[in-house]
Structures are given as C-alpha cells and as structure tokens.
Amino acid sequence: MRCEAQPRSEARRTDVYVERAPEAATKQIAKRESPKVKGKSIVGMNLIETIDLKKTYSTGKNIETPALRGISLSIADKDFVVLAGPSGSGKSTLLHLMGALDTATQGAILFEGRDITNIDIHKLTTLRLHKIGFVFQAYNLISTLTALENVEYTMLLQGINRRTRRKKSIDTLQRVGLDDLIHRFPQEMSGGQQQRVAVARAIAAEPRVVMADEPTANLDSKTAESLLELMQELNMEKGITFIFSTHDPMIMNKAKRLIHLKDGKITPAA
Amino acid sequence: MMTFLKIAWRNITRSKRRSCITISAVGFGVGALIFIWGFVEGAHRQMIENYTSLLTSDIQIHQKGFHQSQKLETHLLNPETLLVALEKNAQIKANAPRIKAVGLVSSSESSSGVMILGVDPEKESSVSTLHRRIKTGAFLDMERDSGIILGATLAKNLNVSIDDKIVLMSQALDGSIASGAFIIQGLLDTGTEEIDKGLALITLRAAQELFVMPRAISEIAIRLNPAAESRTTARKLKDILPQNSDLEILPWQEVSPSFQQWIEFDNGFIWIIVFVVMIVVAIGILNTVLMGVLERTREFGILLALGTKRQEIITMVAWESFFLGTIGSLMGLLLGLALNTYFGKTGIDLTAFTKALNSFYIDSVIYPSLNVTHSAVSVMLVLTTSIVVSIYPAFHAANLKPVEAIRSL
Ligand SMILES: Nc1ncnc2c1ncn2[C@@H]1O[C@H](COP(=O)(O)OP(=O)(O)OP(=O)(O)O)[C@@H](O)[C@H]1O
Ligand SMILES: [Mg+2]
Numbered sequence: 001m002r003c004e005a006q007p008r009s010e011a012r013r014t015d016v017y018v019e020r021a022p023e024a025a026t027k028q029i030a031k032r033e034s035p036k037v038k039g040k041s042i043v044g045m046n047l048i049e050t051i052d053l054k055k056t057y058s059t060g061k062n063i064e065t066p067a068l069r070g071i072s073l074s075i076a077d078k079d080f081v082v083l084a085g086p087s088g089s090g091k092s093t094l095l096h097l098m099g100a101l102d103t104a105t106q107g108a109i110l111f112e113g114r115d116i117t118n119i120d121i122h123k124l125t126t127l128r129l130h131k132i133g134f135v136f137q138a139y140n141l142i143s144t145l146t147a148l149e150n151v152e153y154t155m156l157l158q159g160i161n162r163r164t165r166r167k168k169s170i171d172t173l174q175r176v177g178l179d180d181l182i183h184r185f186p187q188e189m190s191g192g193q194q195q196r197v198a199v200a201r202a203i204a205a206e207p208r209v210v211m212a213d214e215p216t217a218n219l220d221s222k223t224a225e226s227l228l229e230l231m232q233e234l235n236m237e238k239g240i241t242f243i244f245s246t247h248d249p250m251i252m253n254k255a256k257r258l259i260h261l262k263d264g265k266i267t268p269a270a
Numbered sequence: 271m272m273t274f275l276k277i278a279w280r281n282i283t284r285s286k287r288r289s290c291i292t293i294s295a296v297g298f299g300v301g302a303l304i305f306i307w308g309f310v311e312g313a314h315r316q317m318i319e320n321y322t323s324l325l326t327s328d329i330q331i332h333q334k335g336f337h338q339s340q341k342l343e344t345h346l347l348n349p350e351t352l353l354v355a356l357e358k359n360a361q362i363k364a365n366a367p368r369i370k371a372v373g374l375v376s377s378s379e380s381s382s383g384v385m386i387l388g389v390d391p392e393k394e395s396s397v398s399t400l401h402r403r404i405k406t407g408a409f410l411d412m413e414r415d416s417g418i419i420l421g422a423t424l425a426k427n428l429n430v431s432i433d434d435k436i437v438l439m440s441q442a443l444d445g446s447i448a449s450g451a452f453i454i455q456g457l458l459d460t461g462t463e464e465i466d467k468g469l470a471l472i473t474l475r476a477a478q479e480l481f482v483m484p485r486a487i488s489e490i491a492i493r494l495n496p497a498a499e500s501r502t503t504a505r506k507l508k509d510i511l512p513q514n515s516d517l518e519i520l521p522w523q524e525v526s527p528s529f530q531q532w533i534e535f536d537n538g539f540i541w542i543i544v545f546v547v548m549i550v551v552a553i554g555i556l557n558t559v560l561m562g563v564l565e566r567t568r569e570f571g572i573l574l575a576l577g578t579k580r581q582e583i584i585t586m587v588a589w590e591s592f593f594l595g596t597i598g599s600l601m602g603l604l605l606g607l608a609l610n611t612y613f614g615k616t617g618i619d620l621t622a623f624t625k626a627l628n629s630f631y632i633d634s635v636i637y638p639s640l641n642v643t644h645s646a647v648s649v650m651l652v653l654t655t656s657i658v659v660s661i662y663p664a665f666h667a668a669n670l671k672p673v674e675a676i677r678s679l
Contacts, residue, residue, distance in 0.1 A: 102673045129577025144280035
C-alpha cells in the first residue's frame with residue numbers, strides 16, 4: 001500500500017510543477033506513459049528517437065494514405081540533420097510527429113528519452129513551447145506583431161520577464177542580421193527577412209531542437225544559402241539541434257547527417 | 271495578456287473596412303435602441319400626463335372603500351384638516367375636493383345616466399384640464415351654482431345646448447330623492463368618449479346641496495410636482511396624513527389599472543425591438559469575427575505550434591469581439607443620447623399620424639425622454655451579445671489542429 005501511495009503523491013506534486021518547469025513536465029510525461037518502450041530508450045544519448053513510427057491519414061470514406069510506414073531513427077543532441085526525399089515521401093509528416101505537433105498512428109516517439117507518443121494535447125503544447133522551435137516554409141510570422149514582438153512571443157508564453165525577453169530578442173535579431181528591421185511588420189519585410197525572423201524566434205528561447213520544414217523553399221539560392229549558414233553557425237555556437245526537410249541539394253550538402261525518405265520509409269542514400 | 275490584447279486590437283485595425291462596418295452596425299443598433307426606447311417612453315409619459323391631467327389626477331384620496339363602492343355614504347366628512355395637511359406637502363402641487371355620484375339627466379325630450387361631479391371651479395382648474403376642454407360656453411364659476419357643464423355628445427343626445435335647462439336626479443345621502451334644475455353653461459369636448467357621453471359637472475356647493483351632504487366630499491384629487499412619482503408619494507402620504515387608517519390613497523395606476531396595464535403591455539414591445547437589435551448585432555459580429563478567424567487559420571496554426579494554449583487563443587478572439595462590441599456600443603450610446611437630447615428639445619412632429627392616435631391621449635408632437643438606465647441596459651445587452659457570439663469562432667480557432675491549420679493556405 002505504502003509503496004503505491006508514494007509515487008502517486010509525488011506525481012501529483014510534479015503535476016503542479018508542470019506549469020512552471022518544462023523540465024519537470026517532460027520528465028513527468030515520460031514516467032507515466034513509457035512502460036512499453038522503457039527498455040529500448042537510451043536516456044541521455046539521443047534527443048529524439050522514433051520506433052517503428054507509422055502514420056496513416058484517413059481521407060474520405062475508407063481511403064487511407066500511409067504517409068509513414070515504420071520509421072526507426074535516432075537523432076543525437078546537437079546534430080544537424082537533413083530529411084531529404086521526393087515530394088510526398090513523408091518528410092513533413094515525420095517532422096510534425098517529432099515536433100509534437102501531431103500524433104502517430106502506431107509506433108513510439110521518445111523525446112529526451114521520454115515517450116511522448118500518447119500524451120495529451122496540453123502536455124504536447126507545453127513540450128513544444130519549452131523544447132522545440134519551428135520554422136515553416138513561409139508565412140511563419142504573426143502578421144499583427146512586429147519582428148521584435150514575434151521573436152518575443154515564445155518567451156512571453158514561457159513567462160519570461162519583459163526585460164529579459166526584450167534583450168534576448170534584440171540580441172537574436174542582431175545575430176540574424178536584422179538590427180534595423182526589428183519594428184517592421186511581416187508584410188514590410190522580404191521573404192528572406194521573414195524567414196530570418198522566424199529563425200530568430202525559433203532559437204531565441206533556446207529550445208533543444210529546431211524543426212524546419214523546407215525553410216528555404218521560397219527563397220532564392222543566395223538567400224537560402226545564407227539562411228542555412230546562419231543555422232549552421234547557431235548549431236555550432238548554441239548547440240541547438242536542427243532538423244530540416246528539403247529538396248535542395250545545396251542544403252543536403254551542408255548536413256552533418258542526411259536521412260533519405262521514400263514512400264514513408266528510410267532508404268539508403270541514392 | 272497584453273500581447274493577446276495587442277493582437278486582437280491590431281486585427282481590428284488591420285481589416286478596417288470590415289471592422290468599420292461591424293462597428294457601425296453595432297453602433298446603429300444601440301443608437302436605434304436607445305432612441306426608440308426614449309421615444310416610446312416619451313410618448314408614454316405624454317399619454318400618462320394627458321390621461322391623468324384630464325380627470326383622474328395623480329393621486330385620489332377617498333374614505334376607505336369608496337373606489338370600490340362609489341357610494342355617497344363613503345365620504346370624507348369635514349376634510350379641512352386633511353386639506354391643510356395636503357397644502358403643506360412639498361410634493362403636492364395642488365388638490366381639489368370633489369363629490370362624485372351617479373344620476374340621471376333629463377331634458378324635455380329625453381334622459382340619460384350620468385356621472386355627476388361636483389367641483390370647486392377654481393381648485394379643479396389646478397388639478398385637471400377639464401376647464402380647457404370647453405368647446406362652447408364657459409367653465410363653471412363660483413358665483414353661479416345653477417350652472418352645469420355637460421359632455422358635448424351627451425348634450426347632443428339630449429338635444430340641448432347652451433342656456434337650456436335640464437334636470438338632475440339622484441338619491442341624496444339621507445335616502446331622499448335629490449333633484450335639481452340647472453342651466454347649461456358649457457359643453458365639454460375631450461375626445462374621450464366616456465367623458466363626452468357621460469359626465470355632468472356642477473359646483474361643489476350645488477352638489478353638497480343636491481345630495482344633502484353640506485360638510486362632506488367624496489374625493490380629493492391631487493396633482494403632484496413633476497419630480498414626484500405617484501406610487502411612491504401615495505405610499506408616503508399613507509404614513510403622514512391624519513386619520514390615515516380611514517383613508518384610501520390611490521395613485522392613478524390603481525385608479526385606472528387598465529390604462530396602467532396598457533402602458534405596461536406597450537413597454538413589452540420594447541423587448542421585441544431589443545431582441546431584434548441583439549440578433550442584428552450578433553450576426554454582424556459573428557460574421558466579422560468568424561471571417562477574421564477563418565482567414566487566419568494558418569496563423570492560428572502557427573500560434574498553436576509555438577505553444578499557445580487553447581484558452582489563450584479563445585481569449586484572443588474574445589477580445590476582438592469585445593473591442594468591436596465596446597466601440598460600437600459606445601458610439602451607439604453617443605448617437606442615442608444625441609438623438610434623444612435633440613428631439614427631446616425640439617420634439618418629433620407626428621401630425622401625419624395623429625388622427626389615428628387621438629384617442630390614445632397622444633399629442634401630435636412627441637418628446638423622446640433620456641433614460642440613463644435604459645441606455646445602460648441597451649449597451650450592456652449589446653456588449654454581452656457581442657461576447658457571447660464570439661464563443662463559436664473562438665472555440666473554432668482553439669480547436670484547430672496545428673498541422674492541418676499550417677498546411678492550409
Ligand atoms: N492531412 C493529410 N491528409 C491526407 N493525406 C495527407 C495529409 N498530409 C499528408 N498526406 C499524405 O501523406 C504523404 C506524405 O506527405 P508529406 O507532406 O509528409 O510529404 P513531404 O515529403 O513533406 O512532401 P513535400 O516535399 O511535397 O512537402 C503524402 O502522400 C500526402 O499526400
Ligand atoms: Mg512537406
């Protein structure tokens with residue numbers, strides 16, 4: 001009796017703590033949800049691990065589109081990973097699952113060694129807020145907020161005080177070379193500048209990983225290259241893990257690690 | 271919090287055209303509501319004023335039971351102390367003693383049942399407007415107790431006119447037959463059928479003599495100062511008047527409950543208008559906010575992806591409606607107050623419609639009244655509507671799946 005009661009009350013205590021401390025939140029998530037894959041997780045080595053991950057979209061009556069057909073991979077901390085593959089191969093789907101934006105049909109995902117496969121939407125939201133930065137293909141920014149306010153937004157949700165978040169945002173915008181444009185609204189900036197703001201927003205709060213889904217697809221090759229170099233530098237400087245999806249061979253060349261997808265499966269490099 | 275406010279506010283300022291249309295719709299709704307409410311209330315006030323000033327007066331005081339029985343036996347004997355007390359009351363503008371009885375009026379050709387009212391000509395003129403409704407002839411005067419005023423229709427039915435002689439018959443207080451001859455001194459044309467067809471006015475002294483009740487009266491009619499409310503004042507008088515336990519002190523609402531009910535029934539229609547305005551406002555705001563939300567599906571996807579909580583999204587959308595509702599209703603409030611202030615001074619001329627309205631105690635010019643409570647209620651209702659209506663778009667936005675929202679563009 002006593003043995004059972006103890007962990008439960010502890011769990012409750014950490015639950016209260018979830019609101020404030022992301023670390024505790026994710027720890028909690030793992031403790032509760034991971035029994036079936038516990039043995040397989042190698043805590044501390046990999047940032048993200050997927051185990052036979054499957055995702056099937058149901059469209060219309062009885063039409064099922066398998067987008068991922070069993071992906072098992074591990075992504076190491078501080079890595080710079082590129083997901084490549086033809087259109088429809090499942091790159092976005094995989095990024096969304098690893099980024100806690102969507103839930104898998106089958107298999108498991110471990111984030112920092114903890115199973116996040118079946119956790120509820122609120123905990124996924126908290127996880128994203130504190131651990132994951134996102135850069136999408138285009139129109140990443142909140143159109144009613146300035147560059148600075150966009151970058152501040154994540155930290156605001158995190159409850160970081162005004163002065164700190166302002167300073168960090170300005171520093172980060174400087175770092176991505178946009179010191180002059182911090183008070184511009186998204187529609188007053190070029191596509192490349194907007195993507196830089198998005199990168200700044202993704203990294204300013206110092207997440208564990210940034211997921212970027214074709215971040216350069218709408219940019220010319222020169223702008224794309226400089227954006228990529230920026231991310232490479234941030235990866236080195238701050239040790240933030242980056243995971244990209246792309247069609248662009250130039251980007252594939254910069255990868256520390258290249259993962260090829262085809263028809264929802266990992267294939268050896270072509 | 272501030273950031274959600276900021277996002278909500280900027281969404282409003284960004285789609286200016288749509289926001290303006292919504293704000294105007296809300297403003298127009300609130301403005302119209304306040305105006306119509308003020309107009310109806312103004313009309314009601316006028317009707318009440320016209321109705322009570324004609325004959326009923328604001329408050330009637332009788333010996334207990336008179337209103338029910340209308341019998342001469344139930345009278346106020348030696349009312350002097352009572353009258354003095356009334357004179358002293360600051361709420362009371364004027365009072366007039368009356369004798370009220372039913373009887374028969376006969377000309378050489380025919381006869382008809384009437385309500386006989388004995389009045390003090392001078393005092394009566396300060397509580398009722400009967401003296402201003404004399405079509406031909408003149409009102410009663412103190413010097414001529416043989417004079418009588420008849421309703422114009424009544425005179426026509428009896429086929430008599432000014433200076434003709436008629437006979438009044440009734441039962442006196444002591445049970446004997448009361449009968450007296452009078453000379454028609456004036457004809458009354460009020461537009462109110464029951465008066466024109468069935469009222470005979472004689473002097474109080476003549477009535478006291480006719481009914482053999484020299485020191486008694488049936489009723490004291492009271493006119494209040496404009497600021498005093500009839501029901502409240504009646505209640506207060508109950509406490510302060512001498513011999514109060516023997517008195518019945520009735521505000522006009524109790525003297526003429528059917529008229530009061532009619533006014534209340536008419537007030538009920540206001541709520542139909544309120545309801546319609548609320549629906550218009552609801553549709554306007556729902557349209558704007560929902561369109562704004564649908565347009566920004568991808569942006570909500572991004573917000574959710576970044577870790578924005580569902581309730582934070584709901585707050586954001588609700589703020590948007592709240593802003594639209596607030597600005598709109600404040601503008602409507604100004605519009606309504608401006609209209610009612612302006613027309614409250616100049617009046618609204620309804621000459622074109624007055625024929626139909628004549629019998630409702632309505633004048634051809636109506637003065638809308640300004641009512642703070644009604645204005646506040648209008649604003650609150652519309653504001654509440656605007657927030658309630660945002661629930662749907664807010665939950666729609668909050669329930670978006672981030673992945674699907676981001677894919678949609
Ligand atoms: N919401 C959805 N509903 C139904 N099917 C979907 C949905 N999203 C993706 N798919 C399908 O899943 C498969 C993988 O799509 P995904 O977007 O992950 O590919 P991708 O590699 O990112 O392609 P692209 O390079 O064109 O962006 C495709 O066959 C796609 O049609
Ligand atoms: Mg894709």
